[in-house]
Amino acid sequence: MSSVAAAAVNERRLTIARAMAESIAQEMRIDPRVFVMGEDVGPLGGVFGNTRGLFDEFGAERVRDTPISETAFMGAAVGAASDGMRPIVELMFVDFFGVCFDAIYNSMAKNTYFSGGTVKVPVVLMTSTGGGYSDAGQHSQCLYGTFAHLPGMKVVAPSNAYDAKGLMTTAIRDENPVIYMYHKGLQGMGWLGTEPAATVNVPEESYTIPFGKAxxxxxxxxxxxxxxxxxxxxxxxxxxxxxxxxxxxxxxxxxxxxxxxxxxxxxxxxxxxxxxxxxxxxxxxxxxxxxxxxxxxxxxxxxxxxxxxxxxxxxxxxxxxxxxxxxxxxxxxxxxxxxxxxxxxxxxxx
Amino acid sequence: MLPTRDQKVWMYETMLVSRYFEETIEAIYLEGKKPVFNMAKGPIPGEMHLSNGQEPCAVGVCAHLTPKDVVTSTHRPHHVAIAKGVDLKRMAAEIFGKKTGLSGGRGGHMHIFDPDVNFSCSGIIGQGMGPAVGAALSRKLQGKEGVAVAYIGEGAANQGAFHEALNLAAVWKLPVIFVVEDNAWGISVAKATSTAVPNNAMRAQAYGMPGHLIPGNDPIAIYSAAGEAIARARSGGGPTLLDIETDRLAGHFMGDAEAYRPKGELDALRARDPIPALARRLQAEDGLSDDDNGAIMARARGRVDEAIKFARESDYPAPEEALDKVFA
Structure with a gap:
């Protein structure tokens, strides 16, 4: 087999949704502290596909469907992270931040500082962004600046599946709260319409992409x-x-x-x-x-x-x-x- | 479930420490703020919410807790922090904004974190409820011992966070105890003006958990109810709501003229101050002698004096340390 043919065989083109789920699964296999919670992250696999397969592999304890109670489960993520866990929590649309912003901005982002560094809050907050499919202004915003403005959170926004996987692994291993903002139009969900160039070759083995490196x-x-x-x-x-x-x-x-x-x-x-x-x-x-x-x-x-x-x-x-x-x-x-x-x-x- | 004599003495002494602490903080807070009251002045600037009168809520519950158990408290946190075993010297230093404070001066009186005893508090009503549920979830997922206690005031029971947290704790059957310190006032707004039900214990029923109303601001009654709730949580029975009727003997914060209080209310509350009441009970029921009482009071005063001295004598942080600790 020529090297060109070998590369073609080895190529795994993944959507951002699949890449995110793969990274989460790999981290959950090696770190029992990692768990996922949010609305529809369980058997459905996430409205935007980013937790697909996790429920089947890890079960309902570690992949927890929550009630529609963002204030409670976002606060719970802060409490669990401060107690030694590494929660990955889904806010289905970034536009929903208004119902739970106190837990995000006033606790998640500030507790490390207010504790003088003695409390760590390693939460990954996954949230969908972006419009273009006529969902109007409560389901289409990006709000990158809103989250980047207040100190204390890291803000990730991948453009393709390769970056999506490496950035997710980095996010899960980070000791700080990270908001991981995935764009619905890049997610590879056919029903939303999708940008084909976001679906790229993604290595199966785990890897990280450092934050702050354009x-x-x-x-x-x-x-x-x-x-x-x-x-x-x-x-x-x-x-x-x-x-x-x-x-x-x-x-x-x-x-x-x-x-x-x-x-x-x-x-x-x-x-x-x-x-x-x-x-x-x-x-x-x-x-x-x-x-x-x-x-x-x-x-x-x-x-x-x-x-x-x-x-x-x-x-x-x-x-x-x-x-x-x-x-x-x-x-x-x-x-x-x-x-x-x-x-x-x-x-x-x- | 009733406390032993030693537990009663611990509750009494801890209440005394808390009260002396608040009285000392009150006096120092006013330094530099007379004749014109300016919150920004003096050795302790900023808001100051004193817990005088609410000590039974702290000791009656925390008597059952170990350092491994988690407590989230409110903007009025000192009594609970002291009962939970927070380092008193470093807490005092934090309140003074000193380098030796628990957070190096970044947090102050409303943002006290002592991970060694799993204590935290926050300045926003109902904010600690979700984190307490999360800490309890963490213990369940890790198979580690420990319960979580979320303290709130009765005003917080009208926050969405209260209702969401109760539901989440109940649906996941987590080891959480929600403690309402009902001091009857949300700053100046009376409970009857803000709350559609006569007490918040009733609201537990809506979330399928036991709710206990504990009148009388009595540390022993609180001890009994909390003991049952915490034992239930430890054995996997799920959450409980404790609704404690207590008294706020100070203003909402220092500088509050309390014109909203009905005439005579404060005198009536002071006449039923829970600390002398417990002292009388210990003397009558448990043979506490005057000498014992004197020794306890001296010990409590000594702890507070030592903490305040430490705080006073500590240095301020270098201003540019403000730029550190944003990220772990």
Whole structure:
């Protein structure tokens, strides 16, 4: 068998949902402290497939369906983690955070600090993000910035199944609360529609991907496009089109918002001189502003043009298809952002 | 289930430690805050919620607990912390915001964590209930001994967290004891104004668990009811709700003028102060001599004085230590 054929045989293309479940199962096999709880994580395997197979292998004690009581089970995750367990808890839609935010923001994220470091809260909070399928503004938000804003939690948002598995393993082994935000449009659930490029080859053996280490998923020299999750796919599609116009775009996948790899972004912008930040979360006070600020406050002179952002407008997410699609970031908006920069000059001339 | 003489003496002495502690904190809290009261001033800044009068709730329950058992308490935590065995010197230092405090000064009086005895508290009403359920789940999953006790005030029984936590503990049959310290006031709002049922013990029925109303602010009655509930939890019988009618002899927090109290209420409550009441019982029923009583009081005072001295003499943390311990 040629090496090419061998690689094809060994290739295991997994969805993000499968990759997450595989990582959880591998950690549960080696660490009895790890357990899963949340709504519909048991026999159903998670509404978005990320706990599929776990109930059959580990049973109802370690893969616990909860009542629809986010306040109680999110608080319970804090108590169990503080008592030596490593709970993985599912908040089905990130939009539901409003009913249990006290347990997340005031306990989970603060107890390590308030205890002077004597209490550890190693919770993995899994939650779905993103829209594009007409589910309106209580089931389609991203809220990356909401969770990245308050200190004390790590924030993960994978764009593909390889990263999804490695980041999940890192999350489970971390001593801190981690919110693991998976995008519904990347999850590989056919009924939601899915981005095929998120389904990639995933090694069966366990591995980790460090937090705070962005990936340059496409190299380029003319412009840097930064994003997470679905934003990365929009950026890659825009980069393809820009390439046909002779523009070489570099695409940076942050992978984690906290910790944030400002170094990789800065190095890329220092090389290209132009920056576009893509975010499906609301524009104001969010990730796009943070990334741009981290360049500007470090060295304005690396910029050859004013940075651009392609983010969700500051509106609740509408239901009807034309309105929602109008508001969502897409590759065309990224290309428009690049066009705007072409006509402008950098700080020296501003 | 009745306490032995030694247990009664432990409850009495622990109540005394708690009361002396609160009285001492009260005096120091007012340093730098006269003639103009400013919460930010003095050696102990910030809010201060004293537990005077509620000591029976602490000792009657904690008499049955070991350091391995978990307690989550409220924004009014000192009496429970002392009864649970929290390091008094380091707790005092934390209240002063000193480097030697349990959290190095980051938490203060509403955020006391002592993992050595599995004690924590929090500043938000009902917040400790979910974590207590989770700690009990942890013990069940690990097959490790220990129960969890969630203290709340009667005001918290109208929070969603109360109802969700009771249901979750019951449906999973976890070793949790929910303790309501009903001091009849949610800051200035009387229980009758906020609560649709005459007592919160009734609410246990809605979640398929026993609920016991314990009137009288009597440490021995609390001891008996808590003993049964905790034994039930330890033997796998599931959760219990204890609804204790107690008295708040201080304001909601220091600086509270308490104009909302009916005239004469405070005098009536002080006349039934549970600490002298227990002393009288020990003297009448258990032969506690004046000498014994004097020795107990001196010992309690000594512990508090030592803790306060430690806190006063400790250094403040370096300001830039504020940037540490965000992550483990």
């Amino acid at each position: 990936a340059i998923v496409r190299e380029g020299k003319d412009v840097t496009i930064v994003g997470v999750a679905m934003g990365v796919h929009n950026a890659l599609k825009a980069a393809e089109k820009l390439a046909t116009q002779g523009v070489s775009a570099e695409v940076v996948d942050l992978r984690t918002l906290v910790p944030l790899d400002r170094e990789t972004v800065f190095a890329s912008v220092a090389k290209t001189g132009k920056l576009i930040v893509v975010d499906e979360d609301y524009q104001s006070y969010g990730m796009t502003g943070e990334i741009i600020a981290s360049i500007v406050e470090r060295d304005l002179s690396v910029l050859k043009a004013a940075p651009q952002r392609v983010a969700y407008p500051d509106i609740p997410i509408p239901f009807t298809r034309p309105m929602e699609q109008f508001a969502l970031p897409n590759p065309e908006k990224i290309i428009e952002a690049y066009e705007k920069m072409k006509g402008r000059r950098g700080w020296r001339w501003m």
